[in-house]
Amino acid sequence: MEMSRLEKFFVNSSVYNYVYAKTLLARWQQFVGGAIHDKVLEIGCGRGKTSLFLKKQYPTITLTSLDYDYAQIELAKQIPQDAANDAANSITFVQGDATRLSFRSASFDTVVQIMAFHHISNYKDAMKETARVLKKGGTFAMLDLGTPFFNRLVHFFFTPEAVFTKEEMLDEVQKAGFIIEKEQGRRILFIVAKKK
Numbered sequence: 001m002e003m004s005r006l007e008k009f010f011v012n013s014s015v016y017n018y019v020y021a022k023t024l025l026a027r028w029q030q031f032v033g034g035a036i037h038d039k040v041l042e043i044g045c046g047r048g049k050t051s052l053f054l055k056k057q058y059p060t061i062t063l064t065s066l067d068y069d070y071a072q073i074e075l076a077k078q079i080p081q082d083a084a085n086d087a088a089n090s091i092t093f094v095q096g097d098a099t100r101l102s103f104r105s106a107s108f109d110t111v112v113q114i115m116a117f118h119h120i121s122n123y124k125d126a127m128k129e130t131a132r133v134l135k136k137g138g139t140f141a142m143l144d145l146g147t148p149f150f151n152r153l154v155h156f157f158f159t160p161e162a163v164f165t166k167e168e169m170l171d172e173v174q175k176a177g178f179i180i181e182k183e184q185g186r187r188i189l190f191i192v193a194k195k196k
């Protein structure tokens with residue numbers, strides 16, 4: 001569901017996004033390598049900074065980026081004017097719910113979720129929907145926060161909707177019909193999986 005005002009202020013700030021792209025996203029991209037391809041759906045794109053990052057790193061993909069929060073999607077749609085770059089112009093931003101996707105089954109080659117599932121209380125449904133919209137052999141790539149990240153202080157200021165350990169998340173991914181290809185981390189989870 002929607003972020004708190006504090007978290008929205010934080011994740012929408014330029015300083016946060018600059019540091020985020022240079023550190024965590026860069027590390028994740030190295031981990032993922034060439035697994036992101038062709039027709040890509042991004043779940044929980046927020047104001048579109050991760051969408052822009054994806055499109056710049058993988059210029060040949062066709063990217064649809066979705067978020068539940070109308071206000072964040074409206075901000076994301078402004079990126080092309082702000083950034084004045086071609087990458088942003090080719091991203092399709094849509095409002096939608098990851099637990100009830102409106103896309104046809106087997107219509108994407110890759111689904112990406114970056115920092116979204118800990119905001120979705122029924123993330124297990126989002127995982128099932130991810131599997132549904134992916135083609136056979138398609139890729140699921142994620143970056144999210146695991147249980148150990150949420151110490152008392154973080155939990156107080158940035159209360160998550162869902163908390164999961166690495167083992168719980170790997171289990172859900174496999175139950176949804178994926179084979180885990182790579183995984184890394186406990187506080188910060190990197191996972192790449194292939195749909196059976």
Ligand SMILES: C[S@@+](CC[C@H](N)C(=O)[O-])C[C@H]1O[C@@H](n2cnc3c(N)ncnc32)[C@H](O)[C@@H]1O
Nearest residue numbers: 001044045046050067068069097098114115119
């Ligand atoms: C922490 S933000 C991550 C934004 C961006 N991916 C990033 O890493 O900067 C999490 C996003 O998930 C979105 N979200 C929460 N529940 C959702 C749902 N059911 N379907 C789609 N997006 C959802 C929130 O609105 C929020 O924009």
